[in-house]
Amino acid sequence: MTLEEELRTTLRDRAAVPAPQPELWATVAAAVHRDRRRRRVVAVGAVVAVIAAGAAAPVLRHQRTDPRPAVPATTTTSAAPGWPTPVFPLRPTWMPPGLDTYPFVAQMGPNRRLEYRNADGSVLATEVGPLQADWETEAERVYTARVHGRDAEVHVAQTYDGADAGERFAGVRWRLADGRWVSVLSWGERSDADVLRFARGLAGGHIAAREPVPYTLPFVPAGLVPQTWSDTVLCLAPPRIAAAERRPDGLCFDLTDDAGFDPASATESWTVDGRRVAYEPDAAGLVVEWGGDSQITVNWDPRQIRLRHDEVVRLAAGIRPARR
Numbered sequence: 001m002t003l004e005e006e007l008r009t010t011l012r013d014r015a016a017v018p019a020p021q022p023e024l025w026a027t028v029a030a031a032v033h034r035d036r037r038r039r040r041v042v043a044v045g046a047v048v049a050v051i052a053a054g055a056a057a058p059v060l061r062h063q064r065t066d067p068r069p070a071v072p073a074t075t076t077t078s079a080a081p082g083w084p085t086p087v088f089p090l091r092p093t094w095m096p097p098g099l100d101t102y103p104f105v106a107q108m109g110p111n112r113r114l115e116y117r118n119a120d121g122s123v124l125a126t127e128v129g130p131l132q133a134d135w136e137t138e139a140e141r142v143y144t145a146r147v148h149g150r151d152a153e154v155h156v157a158q159t160y161d162g163a164d165a166g167e168r169f170a171g172v173r174w175r176l177a178d179g180r181w182v183s184v185l186s187w188g189e190r191s192d193a194d195v196l197r198f199a200r201g202l203a204g205g206h207i208a209a210r211e212p213v214p215y216t217l218p219f220v221p222a223g224l225v226p227q228t229w230s231d232t233v234l235c236l237a238p239p240r241i242a243a244a245e246r247r248p249d250g251l252c253f254d255l256t257d258d259a260g261f262d263p264a265s266a267t268e269s270w271t272v273d274g275r276r277v278a279y280e281p282d283a284a285g286l287v288v289e290w291g292g293d294s295q296i297t298v299n300w301d302p303r304q305i306r307l308r309h310d311e312v313v314r315l316a317a318g319i320r321p322a323r324r
Contacts, residue, residue, distance in 0.1 A: 088114040091205030096194045105209035107229040109246035122188030131246045133183040137169040147199050150174045156192045170195040218318025251300040277316045
């Protein structure tokens, strides 16, 4: 699957954990295959009060009757710092035929991932770091091979969910002498021999991401650093989490084009420049309408990250996708 599919699946699963008022925070789950199709992320349920567009300041309608517990203030920086873009620490010396030549580089906690995506849905991804990457597809056959003088585990399946005729899964994973794990995963017409040849051709060098950080933010909570960085997903977390967790964690932003936004019963809503905003404090979730069917979905773990109400309002007003 593509990196975006894996990240969205994790974000959806995390946000689906029941909140104190789960009926107000509904998940929009697409009935699609895990391996090939895009995931829909959590969207706020409908907002009770409709706020007129063009108000000079956001107007909030509260449906809660219980007092909101006091939340410690969050110290913030005034703007997003100049984070360095992710760098993949190896460079392939052999490429299977038919791959797009421009790869995408992403951060997954302490790991770095290099991913080639074709328009036909074919994916070739390699990941390096201290944490083992997931296989992502169940193997029908497992065997051992040698890669760069190290024992490597090879997984093969003749098909996978969403595969077209002739497409298969192949993956290889081994450990470098310095303790880092390397994996190469392929979904498409490539064979396990192709994947092994690609793996054996990984050599010294580096490939830096060309994409900017996917969002511009009005502020960054103090003490948070990038934990996940892809073309549409950004998560910020304390350094200890960014160094220990490869799945999205912390304060996460995602842009989706296919999750319906029906703000009719969230606890609070308002508009910013004509865009509807829905906020569910108990679920620590925010959705900002961006245009058409697009929304920016924001969620966080309030046990790790505390945002004051005025900071949530400021975040909704100032967040922007970098490439839209």
